[in-house]
Amino acid sequence: MELNFNEEDRYFSAKKKVEKIKGFYGNLASFLGVNIVLLVINLLTSPEYLWFYWPLMWWGLGVVFHGLKVFDVLxxxxxxxxxxxxxxxxxxxxxxxxxxxx
Incomplete structure (x- = not known):
């Protein structure tokens, strides 16, 4: 089914896409900021046991899938x-x- 879009529909579609991209970049910025803080906390409180990579890994996986969805890779x-x-x-x-x- 092919849809014919007028100018207003294309604008709305583009605006929605930009909001999704903006949401992804917000997620990415939060991911980086929180994980840097977790790394610092881990190294200051218990440098002998590195646990910071667990949230880094799982949240990172979520960020990757979010990016794949937003940029239509999958x-x-x-x-x-x-x-x-x-x-x-x-x-x-x-x-x-x-x-x-x-």
């Missing part, structure tokens, strides 16, 4: 997949409603 997380899934769910709901009233 097709399963992209807009095309969302549109197909929405269409599929709408069709399923339509069929369920028909069956209920027959």
């Amino acid at each position: 097709p399963v997380l992209g807009k095309d997949w969302e549109e197909k899934k929405i269409k599929e769910l709408m069709e399923k709901e339509k069929n369920n409603n028909k069956e209920k009233w027959q």
